[in-house]
Amino acid sequence: GESVGLHLPTLSVQEGDNSIINCAYSNSASDYFIWYKQESGKGPQFIIDIRSNMDKRQGQRVTVLLNKTVKHLSLQIAATQPGDSAVYFCAEQGGTYKYIFGTGTRLKVLA
């Protein structure tokens, strides 16, 4: 069943607009960061990653920005499409092999 009182932050974006999803990470020693997309009832799907020696990386329609000074990571999706509707998780890794996941953001694309 659902957890009472637990809500994923939601970002609603008009189709065709750009989306920016933000993530604050916790460990200043983390040196590898990843964004995943998770559709309902499915496993997380790798979108893009970035290492700490970079502050920007671009993929197809997606860009990840890393600001180590304020421990902030963002995912930009250009020309958002209905198929982009999903929950997006950031993850960080550093020091150990384990990932630390963010709480997730639900992206809703409005037609």
Next chain:
Amino acid sequence: GAVVSQHPSRVICKSGTSVKIECRSLDFQATTMFWYRQFPKQSLMLMATSNEGSKATYEQGVEKDKFLINHASLTLSTLTVTSAHPEDSSFYICSAPQGRTQYFGPGTRLTVL
């Protein structure tokens, strides 16, 4: 590349029975695999790290006798939920790393009646 499969995708069982979930790396080998549990509207919670040829490493609070993990080969890890109860109902997801990137399976929805 980097495809991970899970089987079954969903299972319904009676309380007290055991359920086995398989995780396979289809196009690469993985000496390590990870098992996660996810509750609705929540993030992924790491349960254990599966190590090929040796014992799994369990996270704090996860009962190793309840959640048996076997990493029999470089492409297969299994999670067995023993004596399942309704509170074990959840979405179980495995992952396998290639380099530093974890690739996830499609998940298994377990419902215990």
